[in-house]
Amino acid sequence: MQQPSEIPALPSFSCVLETENLANADIAGLAQSLASLATQTLPITVANEVLIIDSGDTPIDLLDRLCQQYPWLKVHQAPTAIDYYKAKMLGAELVTGQIVVYADSDCIYEPTWLQELLAPFVQSEQIQVVAGETTTRGTGAYGTAMALTYIFPPYSDDRAIVPTTQYFLNNVAFRREFLLKHPIPDQLPLYRGNCVLHANGLRQQGYTIWRQPNARATHAPPSDRTHFFWRFLLIGHDYYWQRQLLPQPTQPQRQPATINPTNDHDPIVGGKGKMSVFGDRINKLVRRDRRHLAYLPVAMPIVLTAALLIFIGYTITSFKSDYLLKTYDRLLLE
Numbered sequence: 001m002q003q004p005s006e007i008p009a010l011p012s013f014s015c016v017l018e019t020e021n022l023a024n025a026d027i028a029g030l031a032q033s034l035a036s037l038a039t040q041t042l043p044i045t046v047a048n049e050v051l052i053i054d055s056g057d058t059p060i061d062l063l064d065r066l067c068q069q070y071p072w073l074k075v076h077q078a079p080t081a082i083d084y085y086k087a088k089m090l091g092a093e094l095v096t097g098q099i100v101v102y103a104d105s106d107c108i109y110e111p112t113w114l115q116e117l118l119a120p121f122v123q124s125e126q127i128q129v130v131a132g133e134t135t136t137r138g139t140g141a142y143g144t145a146m147a148l149t150y151i152f153p154p155y156s157d158d159r160a161i162v163p164t165t166q167y168f169l170n171n172v173a174f175r176r177e178f179l180l181k182h183p184i185p186d187q188l189p190l191y192r193g194n195c196v197l198h199a200n201g202l203r204q205q206g207y208t209i210w211r212q213p214n215a216r217a218t219h220a221p222p223s224d225r226t227h228f229f230w231r232f233l234l235i236g237h238d239y240y241w242q243r244q245l246l247p248q249p250t251q252p253q254r255q256p257a258t259i260n261p262t263n264d265h266d267p268i269v270g271g272k273g274k275m276s277v278f279g280d281r282i283n284k285l286v287r288r289d290r291r292h293l294a295y296l297p298v299a300m301p302i303v304l305t306a307a308l309l310i311f312i313g314y315t316i317t318s319f320k321s322d323y324l325l326k327t328y329d330r331l332l333l334e
Contacts, residue, residue: 010118013099013173015044016091018053020084029106029220030058034070036108042115045072048097052105053087056080085186085194088169092179100179104170106220107134117173117215120161128178128207131167132215144295145302146221147285151192151235153277154284156213164211166199171217182207189241191234191325197245204247230328232306236313237324 015037019030037044044050052075054063067073076094078087092100099121103109113132120130136150137143147154152168169184172195182205184198199209222228285292316324 009122010042010046011098011121011175012048012096013046013101013118014048014095014097014176015050015101015103015114016053016088016095017051017103017105018055018084018087018091019057019105020053020055020082020087030062031066032108033103033105034066034073036110037103037114038070039111040109040114041112042118044114047072047101049074049095051076051091051095053078053082053091055082055087058105083186084192085169085184089183089186092174092176092183095176098176099173100176101173102169102171103217104219107170107217108137109171110216113171113215113217116212117171120210120212121173121175127210128175129167129202129209130161130173130215131164131209131211132171132217133211133213134168134171134217134219136221137218138221141295141298142302143221144285144292145299145306147292148278148281148299149232149303149306150219150221152219154281154288155216156211157284158211158213161210161212163208165203165209166196167209167211169195170219171215188245189322189325190238191328193238193242196242200246228306229309230331232309233313233316233324234328236310236315237317239310240314240317241321 017030017033037050050070050072052063052073054075055078063075067075076090078090082090088102091102099118101114101117117130117132120127133155134152135155136146136152138146182198182202185194185201188194188197202209222231282292282296313324
């Protein structure tokens with residue numbers, strides 16, 4: 001694809017999505033995600049390629065219709081057993097852009113997302129990783145509950161890029177050569193959260209992850225009761241394993257003021273810290289939309305149920321480390 005002269009000089013880039021995320025989510029999310037990519041202020045057609053790694057979780061007729069609707073879309077058929085992180089890394093190996101931009105099939109991206117995410121790479125060749133901000137979308141009491149408890153925090157409302165501690169793989173860009181030299185680990189006993197350990201490893205090696213607060217996306221909450229039940233159980237499973245695999249601090253250390261985490265679901269934070277995070281989320285949500293305050297009494301039973309499921313998932317995994325993940329994988333295959 002040719003780059004129009006009116007587009008600011010940017011490194012070449014490719015966009016990678018996968019369909020594994022749709023195994024337990026709303027299939028309509030893929031069409032919504034692509035529609036948001038199609039309306040970017042930096043045209044998605046400028047990309048070297050926009051590649052979907054399909055693991056068989058999307059009906060073939062839907063993929064055919066989407067490819068007809070969006071001629072810039074390419075589909076690579078991957079083995080049905082491929083997991084989320086292997087699909088993401090396979091995409092990095094297949095594409096040709098200098099920058100690999102990662103999106104997810106259950107996220108919706110603001111119109112300026114792509115332009116904002118790529119802009120920092122022009123500032124310095126030393127910038128290797130740029131993370132956008134992803135928050136949870138939803139309405140009513142359930143939307144409020146998920147905004148308070150699900151993985152993604154509210155937007156920070158910052159304006160300038162700053163160093164951060166981690167990234168979400170649904171909203172991040174890497175220099176491709178750097179990522180291939182420092183791949184995301186996929187042989188871990190986690191459902192999600194490999195990127196937490198990857199980010200920690202990069203920082204231990206002295207690399208900086210930059211957070212671009214203007215590159216915004218929203219992520220769908222769990223789509224039904226079964227998805228809700230298993231997703232929060234598996235968050236507990238992942239917390240257990242992250243505590244085992246992440247380096248434990250030898251003494252309490254205050255983070256430098258310039259470091260602002262992208263994910264307040266830190267497995268190292270204790271109960272007091274979790275309550276502080278919860279209070280911060282309430283304050284940000286109410287400041288942005290006071291309707292959250294009205295929904296809060298009805299949302300609290302959902303919040304408590306989610307917290308209980310996380311605790312149960314953590315406890316089960318601490319006694320039988322692979323039980324939940326193996327059970328969940330077996331149910332998906334039935």
